[in-house]
Amino acid sequence: MSVLRPLDKLPGLNTATILLVGTEDALLQQLAEAMLKEDCTSELKVHLAKSLPLPSNVNRPRIDLIVFVVNLHSKHSLRNVEESLHHVDATFFLGKVSFLATGAGRESHCSIHRNTVMQLAHTYRSPLLFCDLEIEDFRATMAQRLVRMLQICAGHVPSVSALNLLSLLQSSENPSLEDL
Amino acid sequence: MRREPAGDVVRAKQMDETVSEFFRRTILKIPLTEMMTILKTWNFLSENQLQTVNFRQRKESLVQDLVLLCEENRASLNDAALLDIIYTQFHRHQKVWDVFQMSKGPGEDTDLFDMEQFKSSFKKILKRALKNVTVSFRDAEENAVWIRIAWGTQYRKPNQYKPAYVVYYSQTPYAFTSSSQLKSNLPLLGQIFETHNSTTPLQERSLGLDINMDSRIIHENKTEKERVQRVTQEIFGDYPQPRLEFAQYKLETKFKSDLNGGILAEREEPLRCLVKFSSPHLLEALKSLAPAGIADAPLSPLLTCIPNKGMNYFKIRDK
Numbered sequence: 001m002s003v004l005r006p007l008d009k010l011p012g013l014n015t016a017t018i019l020l021v022g023t024e025d026a027l028l029q030q031l032a033e034a035m036l037k038e039d040c041t042s043e044l045k046v047h048l049a050k051s052l053p054l055p056s057n058v059n060r061p062r063i064d065l066i067v068f069v070v071n072l073h074s075k076h077s078l079r080n081v082e083e084s085l086h087h088v089d090a091t092f093f094l095g096k097v098s099f100l101a102t103g104a105g106r107e108s109h110c111s112i113h114r115n116t117v118m119q120l121a122h123t124y125r126s127p128l129l130f131c132d133l134e135i136e137d138f139r140a141t142m143a144q145r146l147v148r149m150l151q152i153c154a155g156h157v158p159s160v161s162a163l164n165l166l167s168l169l170q171s172s173e174n175p176s177l178e179d180l
Numbered sequence: 181m182r183r184e185p186a187g188d189v190v191r192a193k194q195m196d197e198t199v200s201e202f203f204r205r206t207i208l209k210i211p212l213t214e215m216m217t218i219l220k221t222w223n224f225l226s227e228n229q230l231q232t233v234n235f236r237q238r239k240e241s242l243v244q245d246l247v248l249l250c251e252e253n254r255a256s257l258n259d260a261a262l263l264d265i266i267y268t269q270f271h272r273h274q275k276v277w278d279v280f281q282m283s284k285g286p287g288e289d290t291d292l293f294d295m296e297q298f299k300s301s302f303k304k305i306l307k308r309a310l311k312n313v314t315v316s317f318r319d320a321e322e323n324a325v326w327i328r329i330a331w332g333t334q335y336r337k338p339n340q341y342k343p344a345y346v347v348y349y350s351q352t353p354y355a356f357t358s359s360s361q362l363k364s365n366l367p368l369l370g371q372i373f374e375t376h377n378s379t380t381p382l383q384e385r386s387l388g389l390d391i392n393m394d395s396r397i398i399h400e401n402k403t404e405k406e407r408v409q410r411v412t413q414e415i416f417g418d419y420p421q422p423r424l425e426f427a428q429y430k431l432e433t434k435f436k437s438d439l440n441g442g443i444l445a446e447r448e449e450p451l452r453c454l455v456k457f458s459s460p461h462l463l464e465a466l467k468s469l470a471p472a473g474i475a476d477a478p479l480s481p482l483l484t485c486i487p488n489k490g491m492n493y494f495k496i497r498d499k
Contacts, residue, residue, distance in 0.1 A: 023473035025405070032397045049400035050473060058400070074474060 002053045005089040006096050009062035016154035017045040017061045018146065021052060021084055022069030023077045027102065027133045031069075034143035035150075042156045044147065052084035064154040065096050065162075067146065069133075070117055072103040072110040078117070085124065095162030096153050097126045100142070102133040127169040195251045202260050202340050203250050207243045210267060215242075218270060222263050225249050261316035261340070265328045268345060269320065273419065275345070275358040282353040293350045295325065302327065314338045323350045408470050411477040415484050421463030427492040429455045429482065434498055450498065463487065 004019075018035070020028045025048065032046040045061060054060070066088065071077040081099075088097065099121045103110060121128035131142040153162040210218050215235065219225060225246070233245050250259070268275065303315045312332025320326055327346040332338035342360040349355070399405060431453040459465045463486065470477035478484070486492055 019400075025471070025473045029397070033394065036394055036396055043396075045396050045398065047398045047400055050404060051401075054400050055403070060398070060400075076474065 002056050003087050003089050004052065004054070004063060004066070004092060006063070006092045011154065012061050014043050015045060015061060016042040016064050016150045016156060017047060018150045019047045019049060019063045019066045020069060021049050021066060021081065022071070023050055023074070023080045024069070024071055025050065028069060031133055031139060031143060034139050035147055038144055038147045040147055040151065042151055042154060044150070051080050052087035065098065065150045066092060067098045067100050069100045069102060070112070072101055072112045072114070072117070073106070075111055078112050082120070093124050093126055095166035097124065098149065099126060099128045101128060101130050104130050105132040127166065195255065199257050199260060200247060200251065202257070203247050203255065204243055205341070206260060206264050206267060207246050208239070212239060214270060218266055221266050224253065224255065224259055224263070257314065258316055261314060261328055261330070262318060264343065265316060265318045265326050269326060277356045277358045280355045280357065282355070295319070295350060298350070299325065312336060312338050314340065324348065325350065408477040412467060412470050415478060416467040421467055422487060424462045424486065424492060425460065426456055426458035427462060427486055428494070430495045431455065432495065432497045
C-alpha cells in the first residue's frame, strides 16, 4: 500500500506542486486552470487525481500541498475522499493538507451536511475551505488562495511555514466544534 | 443494325427490368410516413401525378403505382440513384461513416474550388479506373456534395444495392464515407481526392473532455480516465442519444441490507418503491455520469439497457 509522505523527495528548484484529489474531474480541471492563470514567482505544477493511492510506477515531483475536494451534492465524492485519506502519511497533516467543499450554495442539492465535512476536517486537524467551484469568480478567488497556500507549503515564502499557516487558519476560521 | 420502322420511334422505350426493380425496391424501403416528403424532395413526379395516386392503399400496391408513374416519365437509372441518395440523406443516422481529413502538402496554395469541375473530374477518374460504375451526385447544405457510387467489376454491371457514399464538404478538408461492401474500393477514392489533396484517416476523436493543453496539469489517473471514456463509448456510442425525458423503476424486491438486524431486514414481503429519473435529456445525462466522475463505469445495466430494450418503465422483482 503506497502512502504519500511529504518529505520523501527532494524539492525541485523553485517548484511548488499541488495535488487535487476528487471525483469530479471537470471541476478539478477548471480549478487547476484557474490556479495556473495566477501570476506567481514559483513554478507551479498541478496534479489531478480521482483518488489515492496514486499509480506507483510514475516519476512525480514532491507534493507540497494536498487538497481533498468534496462535492456536498455527492455522497460518492465524500466516500472517495474518506478512503483516499488512508493513503496519506500522518506527517502530511502538519499544514500540508486542506479540504475544499463545493456545492454549499445550492442547499437543496446537498446530500451531505456541512457538519459532516467540518467533522472530517477537524478529525484530520486540517483547514476546511468552502467554495462553489462551478462559479467562475468564486473559483478564481479560491485559486488565488490556494496558490498562496501552496507557495507557503513549498517553503517559498520566507519566515512562514506550513505549520505557521495551519495555526493561523485554525484559530480564525475553524470554530471549535463545541460551539456548533 | 436493324432499321426501326418510323412508327416505332414514337413509342416510349420500355424501362429496363433491372431499373424497374431497382425503383421498386428503393421506393419500398421508404416508410409510409416519409413517402410524401421524400417524393417531393426528389421532385421527379409532378404534383398532378402524385395526386392521382392513392397513398392510403397497401404499400405493395402503392409502390406498384409509383413505379408505373416512373416508367411513364421514362425514369433512368440516374433518377433512381438520386432517389436512393435522398433516402440515404433522410436515413444517414443508420449508416456507419468514416471520416477522412485531407491535408495540403507544403507550399500548396488554397485553390478556388469549382463544384462542377470537381464532379466532372471525379466521375471521369472513376470511370477510367473501373469499367462498370454508376456515379451520381446531389448537392447539399453547406457546400457539401453527396456522391453515390455503385461498384461493378470488369464483367459485371454495378450492384445498385450495395452502393458506397461519399459526402464531401468542399470548404473543409473533410470527407465522409460509408460503404455497404468491403472497404477495398476506398483507397481508390482516396486517390481521387489526391488530385486535390492528400488524405489521411482521421484519428478516432476522443469523447467528452477537452484534451488538456497545459503541461503543468498532470492527470494521475489518465489510464482510468481513458478506460472510462472507452467503456462509455462502447456502451453509448459516439452519436447523440435518443431524446428521453424520464425512466421509471418500480421495485418489488425484498429489503437487502449490509447491517445485521434492523426492522426492515426481517420482512418477508417485498419492499415497494418507485424510482423515477427525469431530465430534459436523460440518456445524455446518463452518458456523462461516468466521465464527470459522478458514477463508476460501467453504469448499471438497468440504466444502459434503455435504448436496447426500447423500454423506460421497469418492474424489478426478486429472481
